[in-house]
Amino acid sequence: MSNKKVLYDSSRCKGCHYCFYYCPKNAISKSGHTNESGYETIVINDDECIACGICYTMCPDYALTVIRDKN
């Protein structure tokens, strides 16, 4: 089973970085790389992440899914 707490679809991301700005645990950082549309993507540190859902709430492009149901 994957230990990922947040699934990130980088192809949907438009690089607004609202998730990066609002993450209360600083678990999200800018990747320095761009996706196929030319937007800078993010990297999620699953060790720091607490699956609070704030990144999901702020994402305007539905690029993030927070996994709370491990089943």
Add this chain to the structure above:
Amino acid sequence: MNLKAPEFMMNGKTSFCPGCGHGIIGRTLFENAVEMGYEEKLITVVDVACCSLFMYSTDCDFVGAAHGRVLPTAIGVKRSRKDNLVVAYHGDGAAYSIGMAHTMWSAIRNENITVIVVNNQVFGMTGGQMAPTTLNGQKTTSTPLGRDINLSGSPFDVTKVLKSFDIAYLARGSVDSPAEISKTKKYIANGIKNQMEGKGFSLIEVLSPCPTNWNVTPLDAIKHMNETVKNVFALGEFIKDGVVL
């Protein structure tokens, strides 16, 4: 429970500009529709402007109205399909400029409809011209030196006007922070509930960033909302169950 946007919203990538608030506001509407069990009954009437872009990524029932004519179109749908949940979704340019007469008369008649107005202080789709809600001194493509309130009046505040009307619900939310998004979702849920209980006209205005037409980055747009926009447009519920709060 996993946090994931409703499946029917993932039909394609959204076409909005980076950092646009429409994506968040639309998601709160559609999440509410799913959570309240109205997913199959929802008909969203959208304006021809930016909000129409939902039609290309969201797989549910839409009616595309002419610019500013969202309310008469939505009211026609609601009157002919009384069991459906009909949501009029448009921006401040459509609701308060071209469609101002419709906003006023729909409220005067207390039409049983849920109205969402996205207030980003500009006409977005047409290139960032001044809207009735543009702030004093705000530079737009039609006010390159900044809005002069002596020339074009003060920013229009719908809550000050509709407070004196006999309507069911009036609230203003914002998408500048997770807390405000949660409140906005609750306001929209109240608007949906009012319509399905036949209580009358519910208008929810939502402050939204427009980084493209404000000529700032998305993060600077959020900061501008916190530091400036929210000082002009007060947030909260103003009328609930027909009672002025």
